[in-house]
Amino acid sequence: MRFDSLLDSVGHTPLVGLPRLSPSPEVRLWAKLEDRNPTGSVKDRAALAMVLDAERTGALRAGATLLEPTSGNTGISLAMVAKQRGYNLVCVMPENTSAERAQLLSIWGAKVIYSPAAGGSNEAVRVAKELAAENPDWVMLYQYGNAANALAHYENTGPELLADLPSITHFVAGLGTTGTLMGVGRFFREHKPDVEIVAAEPRYGDLVYGLRNIDEGFIPELYDKTLLTSRFSVGPRDAVARTRELLELEGIFAGVSTGAILHAALGLASKAVAAGTPADIAFIVCDGGWKYLSTGVYGGTLDEAEDALEGELWA
């Protein structure tokens, strides 16, 4: 495959079957390898779409400074896009994220401002909004409320899935900004409305939910509940166990959030087997495992991995 530039190569990711993890020839699992994007995560799609949209609307001018709250992947993707299109980037990232994320951000030229660990990404959003108010010339694309984020998946990820797997019955992805699920969900509602759209939401340790007040809770502006069929909460132990199974049985080296998604996908597969109905379940591999090596979750016991992730924003 040939592309005019790295940015032109975003998307068009492979969809691979999982012969060992699929429970039967009638109930099959399919992994969409989003780690094959330029910076190694699904967020390249949203980052590119948001920057191109801001250029079109005139919100972004040459040499502008972008600002974004991120737990890592969106920031890394934006840093790559910003570098090539001539923008600066300031990321607000919770301090309880893996070391590799900060290293990658600086490699691509982004500046990192840390937000407190307690409260997780909620705090990053709050700090970024403060910085935006103090620096009116900075442009915050704001992945949680930017329609271009979901639109990237509506226009690309969804059509790619339907073209590669016309028999698709279920789509499973992680719930963060909700962009992937909202975009793909809207695409299937219009083109194949019986496809079940299922969210796998990471369940973190107590520290991440350390809000001072319940009114500090956060729901991304992009979120539209009516596009989802169901929503599952997956804890670190199940996520790590599934991440390891994906590696051992199918050879796919993925990050921990993918394990959480696979856990939900396998639950759907079991239900289909029990009901005796055929199913083609596609799920997102958000990123590779490289950025999480320092957390130690790929070795040792599950207890040790669970301890290592306590208090970390692992998805």
Place this chain on the structure above:
Amino acid sequence: MSIEIRIPTILRPFTSGEKLVNAKGSSLEEVLADLEVNNPGIGERILDQQGLLRFINVYVNDEDVRFLDGLATPIGENDSITILPAVAGG
């Protein structure tokens, strides 16, 4: 029949700091009512007349009850309930 409920940090002042508490009931609504009886004040931090509060998520066996039957979701003997505030990802 006693159901185990996982309580988030922010609501533990109502459970004497306990992370896991037990309550009885055959629907989520009954279980939450019993939770309030034994932990006065916690109920209004979880729901009001309209139902679950906007920033509160409740999961039965890890599934969000807003996609089940909401407060009418039936609860069985081996079910587990998790209450969490809505937080940002990404």
